[in-house]
Amino acid sequence: MNLTMIKxxxxxxxxxxVLAGMVVALALIPEAIAFSIIAGVDPMVGxxxxxxxxxxxxxxGGRPGMISAATGAMALLMVTLVADHGLQYLLAATxxxxxxxxxxxxxxxxxxxxFVPRSVMIGFVNALAxxxxxSQLQHFVGExxxxxxxxxxxxxxxxxxxxxxxxVPAPLVAIIVITLIAVFTGSEVRTVGDMGELTQALPLFLxxxxxxxxxxxxxxxxxxxxxxxxxxxxxxxxxxxxxxxxDTESDKNKETKGQGIANVVAGFFGGMAGCAMIGxxxxxxxxxxxxxxxxxxxxxxLMILIMVFNDLLVQIPMAALVGVMIMVxxxxxxxxxxxxxxxxxxxxxxxxxxxxxxxxxxxxLSIGVLVGVLLSAIFFAAKISKVHVHSLQLEAGxxxxxxxxxxxxxxxxxxxxxxxDYKEACEEIDIDLKAAHLWxxxxxxxxxxxxxxxxxxxxxxxxxxxxxxxxxxxxxxxxYNKPDAKAANH
Amino acid sequence: xxxxxxxxxxxxxHAIRAVEKALLLAQNNSNAFIEVVYVVDGxxxxxxxxxxxxAVDIDFKRKEKLAFTEQKLKHAGVRYEINILHGDPGxxxxxxxxxxxxxxxxxxxxGLNSLQEMVLGSVSHKVAKRANCPVMxxx
Numbered sequence: 058m059n060l061t062m063i064k065x066x067x068x069x070x071x072x073x074x075v076l077a078g079m080v081v082a083l084a085l086i087p088e089a090i091a092f093s094i095i096a097g098v099d100p101m102v103g104x105x106x107x108x109x110x111x112x113x114x115x116x117x118g119g120r121p122g123m124i125s126a127a128t129g130a131m132a133l134l135m136v137t138l139v140a141d142h143g144l145q146y147l148l149a150a151t152x153x154x155x156x157x158x159x160x161x162x163x164x165x166x167x168x169x170x171x172f173v174p175r176s177v178m179i180g181f182v183n184a185l186a187x188x189x190x191x192s193q194l195q196h197f198v199g200e201x202x203x204x205x206x207x208x209x210x211x212x213x214x215x216x217x218x219x220x221x222x223x224x225v226p227a228p229l230v231a232i233i234v235i236t237l238i239a240v241f242t243g244s245e246v247r248t249v250g251d252m253g254e255l256t257q258a259l260p261l262f263l264x265x266x267x268x269x270x271x272x273x274x275x276x277x278x279x280x281x282x283x284x285x286x287x288x289x290x291x292x293x294x295x296x297x298x299x300x301x302x303x304d305t306e307s308d309k310n311k312e313t314k315g316q317g318i319a320n321v322v323a324g325f326f327g328g329m330a331g332c333a334m335i336g337x338x339x340x341x342x343x344x345x346x347x348x349x350x351x352x353x354x355x356x357x358x359l360m361i362l363i364m365v366f367n368d369l370l371v372q373i374p375m376a377a378l379v380g381v382m383i384m385v386x387x388x389x390x391x392x393x394x395x396x397x398x399x400x401x402x403x404x405x406x407x408x409x410x411x412x413x414x415x416x417x418x419x420x421x422l423s424i425g426v427l428v429g430v431l432l433s434a435i436f437f438a439a440k441i442s443k444v445h446v447h448s449l450q451l452e453a454g455x456x457x458x459x460x461x462x463x464x465x466x467x468x469x470x471x472x473x474x475x476x477x478d479y480k481e482a483c484e485e486i487d488i489d490l491k492a493a494h495l496w497x498x499x500x501x502x503x504x505x506x507x508x509x510x511x512x513x514x515x516x517x518x519x520x521x522x523x524x525x526x527x528x529x530x531x532x533x534x535x536x537y538n539k540p541d542a543k544a545a546n547h
Numbered sequence: 548x549x550x551x552x553x554x555x556x557x558x559x560x561h562a563i564r565a566v567e568k569a570l571l572l573a574q575n576n577s578n579a580f581i582e583v584v585y586v587v588d589g590x591x592x593x594x595x596x597x598x599x600x601x602a603v604d605i606d607f608k609r610k611e612k613l614a615f616t617e618q619k620l621k622h623a624g625v626r627y628e629i630n631i632l633h634g635d636p637g638x639x640x641x642x643x644x645x646x647x648x649x650x651x652x653x654x655x656x657x658g659l660n661s662l663q664e665m666v667l668g669s670v671s672h673k674v675a676k677r678a679n680c681p682v683m684x685x686x
Contacts, residue, residue, distance in 0.1 A: 171600075175598060175599065175600055179598070182597065294596070294597075297596045297602075298593050298596045300602070301587070301605065301633070302589050304633045335593060339589050339592075339593060342589060343589045343635070391593075391594065391598075393594045393598065394597070
């Protein structure tokens, strides 16, 4: 990384970056507030987090132009921690999340992202969308028609306005209009102010007020681990999307460490854990943001807006935020996956649906991802464990050739061994392994077993066509080709 | 003579008709060079990244979309090049057309009705209005 490159990533696109950053800041405010409410903390916690994370990641992130802040995926993971133990434990968990991510970055774990199948990632975003949507339903409880009408009005503005102008972000217009209506009609709908405190102060550096002992660690560690994993999954997915949109490359390990640093800073300044946001990053790039300056502008402008418009922010009706969150949920869902569900390979569709179902049942994205990855690993093993054996009679039935095609390993040996006929009358058997590969001890054991069964019946067996790796394995571990062989030696 | 021909394509039926017209323009002209551009919209990026395992797959899928177009060009024996751009389709095509100088830009009309056009905006109209070279909209 030399000076010109740094300069380019900061000041290569000043006008586009500043304008896009401001658009993003406007779109961030309602989301940061709404995600705080989902997590069960004061709106300031999400706003401080968004400010800290955006500003820090602008300097230390590996993907210029990507927007990171307080997110729904992370907020959903911390609900029970906040409910059971309170804000201070959340701040401590946020710092620990950052530390875990920094460690993951140092060990370059971003490369393991390639083992997370696409079907799991589709399940991840779909489940996230469903959870964001269902988390809004509680706001309808005990409300009357003015609230319903406001939600409908907000949605109407959000979806119809962009047809006429894209100069201003539609969700912002929806919030302003609905807030004005609520203020001037004096309606008694619930507002952001009713959900928690919004202060006009800048975030301060504070140590979380918790006992520093093993018990605390045991409480926060499971949450931090889940937050770290989910945060990185969404961040690296977003980085890939931004890579594709801008046709450029990014440093995934630097981004991993950067996310960690940003979360540590957020935790010390009273913010909740966050990660990259797909929706906001797409808005940023579409609005012309490309460089680090856009992310920095988003964070700084967000803080300025909070300071200046604090009195107005508390008057935003929850109905307007619910409308914005429904839009976020609809935008997060991968609708093309529904259209293509019947075209996907069956196992992929099952993995996707199981991932979504697991998350919706457990309310935990990390468990859903884990189940999805394990399930697709099992499907993969099942798929490649199919071994085909077909036989040819030669020399008027005195000799028989078995041709084996496939991967021989612990999951495939049972069927493999069972596909031979040991009670044959022929004198000589060839086992042709040209199109097969031996992977482990089980495979060698299976060959031993087959050869010895034939030898017990007095049939001569030739194992032919082993590829180099397989023959090395056989040389080391097999017993059939050594004197005094016994299959049980394995 | 139209030597440098820009062909904006999304691989759709309408774009295929545009290919035929572009080939007519290039007929009997050994200097003709057709540059095909396919623009990937930002929203499309998200779906493509989610649905494909890695960047190689994504690239393959997009090239596949233009396979029929490419086949036609190959068959006609004309010199060509395929480029994939990223951004909002209208402005991206206009920018590309104006930065590299072309003799003509050929683009398919999607055949929307007037309501759809008001709602979605017409890429071909944007290009016709703002590109500096002559634009042929193929119906």
